Amino acid sequence: MVEKSIAVTGMTCSACAAHVQRAVSKLPGIASADVNIATEKLNVRYDENALDFASLKNAVEDAGYSLIEPDGFKVAKLNIEGMSCAACSAAVERVVGKLDGVMSAEVNLTTNRGEFTYDPSKVRLSEIKAIIEKAGYTPSDILSGDADDSADTKRKREAKAMRLRLIISAVFSAPILYIAMAHMFHFLMLPIPRFISPDSAPVAFAVFQLVAAIPVLIAGRKFFTKGFHALFRGAPSMDSLVAIGTGSAFFYSVYAVVRIILGDSSFTMSLYFESAAVVITLVMLGKYLESASKGKTSEAIKKLMRLKPATATIEKGEIQFEIPLDELMAGDILVVRPGSLFPVDGIITEGITSADESMLTGESLPVEKHPGDEVTGGTINGEGLIRFQATRVGEDTALSKIIRLVEDAQSKKAPIAKLADVVSGWFVPSVLVIAVIAAISWAISGKDFDFVLTIFVSVLVIACPCALGLATPTAIMVGTGKGAELGILIKGGEALETTHKIDTIVLDKTGTITEGKPKLTDIVTYSAMPEADALLYCASAELGSEHPIARSIVKEANRRGLKLISPDSFKAVPGRGIDAVVEGKKVLAGNVRLMAENNIDISSSEKDAESLSGSGRTLMYLAVDGELKALMAAADTVKSSSRDGIEKLRELGLTVYMITGDNKSTADAIASEVKIENVLADVLPQDKAGQIRQLQEGGHIVAMVGDGINDAPALVQADIGFAIGSGTDVAAESADVVLMRDSLIEVSTAIALSRASIRVIKQNLFWAFIYNTIGIPFAAGVVHLFGGPLLSPVFAGAAMAFSSVSVVLNALRLRHFKMKA
Numbered sequence: 001m002v003e004k005s006i007a008v009t010g011m012t013c014s015a016c017a018a019h020v021q022r023a024v025s026k027l028p029g030i031a032s033a034d035v036n037i038a039t040e041k042l043n044v045r046y047d048e049n050a051l052d053f054a055s056l057k058n059a060v061e062d063a064g065y066s067l068i069e070p071d072g073f074k075v076a077k078l079n080i081e082g083m084s085c086a087a088c089s090a091a092v093e094r095v096v097g098k099l100d101g102v103m104s105a106e107v108n109l110t111t112n113r114g115e116f117t118y119d120p121s122k123v124r125l126s127e128i129k130a131i132i133e134k135a136g137y138t139p140s141d142i143l144s145g146d147a148d149d150s151a152d153t154k155r156k157r158e159a160k161a162m163r164l165r166l167i168i169s170a171v172f173s174a175p176i177l178y179i180a181m182a183h184m185f186h187f188l189m190l191p192i193p194r195f196i197s198p199d200s201a202p203v204a205f206a207v208f209q210l211v212a213a214i215p216v217l218i219a220g221r222k223f224f225t226k227g228f229h230a231l232f233r234g235a236p237s238m239d240s241l242v243a244i245g246t247g248s249a250f251f252y253s254v255y256a257v258v259r260i261i262l263g264d265s266s267f268t269m270s271l272y273f274e275s276a277a278v279v280i281t282l283v284m285l286g287k288y289l290e291s292a293s294k295g296k297t298s299e300a301i302k303k304l305m306r307l308k309p310a311t312a313t314i315e316k317g318e319i320q321f322e323i324p325l326d327e328l329m330a331g332d333i334l335v336v337r338p339g340s341l342f343p344v345d346g347i348i349t350e351g352i353t354s355a356d357e358s359m360l361t362g363e364s365l366p367v368e369k370h371p372g373d374e375v376t377g378g379t380i381n382g383e384g385l386i387r388f389q390a391t392r393v394g395e396d397t398a399l400s401k402i403i404r405l406v407e408d409a410q411s412k413k414a415p416i417a418k419l420a421d422v423v424s425g426w427f428v429p430s431v432l433v434i435a436v437i438a439a440i441s442w443a444i445s446g447k448d449f450d451f452v453l454t455i456f457v458s459v460l461v462i463a464c465p466c467a468l469g470l471a472t473p474t475a476i477m478v479g480t481g482k483g484a485e486l487g488i489l490i491k492g493g494e495a496l497e498t499t500h501k502i503d504t505i506v507l508d509k510t511g512t513i514t515e516g517k518p519k520l521t522d523i524v525t526y527s528a529m530p531e532a533d534a535l536l537y538c539a540s541a542e543l544g545s546e547h548p549i550a551r552s553i554v555k556e557a558n559r560r561g562l563k564l565i566s567p568d569s570f571k572a573v574p575g576r577g578i579d580a581v582v583e584g585k586k587v588l589a590g591n592v593r594l595m596a597e598n599n600i601d602i603s604s605s606e607k608d609a610e611s612l613s614g615s616g617r618t619l620m621y622l623a624v625d626g627e628l629k630a631l632m633a634a635a636d637t638v639k640s641s642s643r644d645g646i647e648k649l650r651e652l653g654l655t656v657y658m659i660t661g662d663n664k665s666t667a668d669a670i671a672s673e674v675k676i677e678n679v680l681a682d683v684l685p686q687d688k689a690g691q692i693r694q695l696q697e698g699g700h701i702v703a704m705v706g707d708g709i710n711d712a713p714a715l716v717q718a719d720i721g722f723a724i725g726s727g728t729d730v731a732a733e734s735a736d737v738v739l740m741r742d743s744l745i746e747v748s749t750a751i752a753l754s755r756a757s758i759r760v761i762k763q764n765l766f767w768a769f770i771y772n773t774i775g776i777p778f779a780a781g782v783v784h785l786f787g788g789p790l791l792s793p794v795f796a797g798a799a800m801a802f803s804s805v806s807v808v809l810n811a812l813r814l815r816h817f818k819m820k821a
Contacts, residue, residue: 518634
């Protein structure tokens with residue numbers, strides 16, 4: 001056991017600390033975990049054999065916070081080129097993980113990126129890069145800005161080169177396949193020129209195939225250079241399987257050519273150039289299609305990045321000029337013309353327009369914007385000429401944060417992928433062993449060398465670790481990317497996986513089901529106090545309050561033109577109301593609990609309270625110097641989308657609860673309006689998490705949807721927390737899923753997307769396992785034992801190419817995901 005004190009960033013309240021503590025405590029190997037909000041430190045005691053720092057860091061990041069590496073630990077994120085299959089990514093993780101000072105190594109095959117946590121006092125980043133290069137791959141730093149464009153250009157250049165090699169390979173493979181196979185299908189009457197006929201010109205027949213095969217091997221040389229390099233260092237990859245299989249076929253065929261030249265024409269039937277050439281061509285075709293498909297999985301990120309203009313128009317005095325986006329500073333005044341992108345986040349200072357926010361929120365309708373309204377970088381200005389003041393620039397803009405969140409989400413593995421990761425590490429060595437055993441077994445049984453070679457090559461070529469390695473990350477990339485397009489930000493594979501399991505969902509009332517902006521509707525006075533005086537005292541006392549009802553009271557007082565008085569003292573009483581002093585008078589404004597705790601007699605208001613609360617009003621009592629003076633009521637209207645959103649949640653088979661601090665009659669009125677049967681009323685903010693816990697203890701997998709700071713503990717406690725569009729930063733940090741739009745319909749869309757993504761992952765994993773489970777024994781001749789056909793290496797290569805491509809194409813179906821109406 002080791003004890004460490006690690007700095008945590010991003011926490012703003014005790015709920016955040018509780019969230020981090022709970023997330024860490026769930027990890028295996030944790031003996032104790034304690035988070036101190038004052039010092040912002042995580043004090044943890046854990047078993048180093050059961051838990052590494054990377055897992056600890058990932059748990060904290062998944063909870064929405066950051067962990068600063070202790071003892072000067074650093075995290076390096078690198079691009080890694082040259083990986084062709086899951087065995088390659090596993091090899092990089094293995095060789096880097098063996099370095100002294102490396103705490104963890106995690107490599108994502110789909111994004112071709114690796115994340116390494118290391119102690120710089122023990123190992124340098126250059127050493128990590130060197131060991132990766134020694135393993136046969138090319139590491140490079142991940143850059144941003146213009147580097148993203150150059151990286152994209154490089155990928156396009158590599159794709160063009162790959163296509164050229166594929167064309168060369170196909171052009172030379174086709175005639176080899178034709179002349180090698182034509183004579184086997186006499187019934188098709190396929191013509192073969194006499195000068196290369198196996199009957200009349202066996203030497204020319206053999207030499208022609210040899211000469212034509214050489215350009216194919218040159219075009220596919222990477223299979224051999226990378227494959228044998230990986231094999232010799234003890235970490236064979238898919239390239240190794242292709243290299244050994246096709247190399248064996250080619251060199252045996254070269255031996256056959258020599259025998260034919262020496263006069264033994266019987267060896268014309270022992271040429272396997274077509275197997276070597278066509279297998280290389282088919283594998284190259286598979287790799288090309290796979291690369292093109294993998295490029296499409298990150299299309300969502302590319303679309304988001306394209307929302308960043310290169311320049312912005314800045315105004316100083318009466319002069320306007322363009323500057324690069326990187327040079328913008330908070331406080332600059334920017335000019336945006338109709339149809340242009342808002343370059344950064346800011347507040348409108350002049351002009352009226354509408355903004356197209358569809359790329360960020362998924363909302364197709366333009367949003368009206370006036371002076372004082374916020375605008376978001378990456379959204380499109382409508383018909384007005386706008387001046388606005390930049391408030392967030394660079395990496396602090398909402399768009400940059402969204403891109404970073406989606407990139408992080410796409411790089412994190414889901415728990416469902418763990419089995420595939422384990423299998424991938426052992427897959428290629430196992431296939432090599434199977435191929436050798438199968439070949440030896442058939443040789444011992446008396447089969448000739450041609451038969452044994454066919455078995456050996458077919459087993460090596462049909463095996464496909466790529467399908468296993470790509471099954472989960474491609475679906476996560478496309479799923480989270482599609483979510484971003486729809487305004488749904490899912491924080492990683494684990495959140496995506498857990499979301500599909502939920503059976504119960506708890507909705508906070510204020511701001512989630514309702515608008516969260518109540519309007520003062522009724523004032524009933526007692527003790528002969530004039531209504532205007534009651535409103536003046538209550539609004540003056542509430543000046544320091546941020547409660548929605550308090551704001552509605554102040555707003556009404558301002559509308560009536562009352563001159564409010566700053567309170568002499570003010571104290572918020574959580575879950576009850578406020579205690580203030582106005583012009584020397586003690587003013588209490590709040591719910592019935594506040595009155596009871598201060599021995600205020602409210603019996604005279606019972607009938608009024610019953611009538612108002614029965615109609616769904618939220619009540620606020622006003623007492624001045626110990627005597628009830630007024631009863632005020634406010635109504636919070638239900639969002640137009642709430643009824644449809646809740647109905648869709650029920651259609652998904654979820655049990656829906658509403659949770660609120662309002663009294664039961666007020667809560668029931670709102671619940672009946674949106675047809676929610678399960679109501680949790682009179683729940684204090686600090687007790688919301690307890691209600692979630694009770695549901696979990698009943699065996700339910702619970703999601704919580706909220707928008708405010710007081711929802712953060714419940715969002716943390718829930719198995720999945722949804723922060724809804726208008727939510728605070730604290731709610732967003734505490735949540736697993738952030739919804740950009742202020743609509744409950746998006747909750748059902750997020751759940752449906754999660755279910756679709758997990759369904760695709762399961763299909764991919766099933767296909768990858770079944771393909772290899774059936775394909776390898778078939779290639780090894782098991783079916784042939786019982787009178788079935790023997791698999792040709794050509795068909796084995798085609799099957800392998802189809803396997804990896806099909807997994808990626810299946811994941812790409814998520815790009816067309818739509819919520820059923």
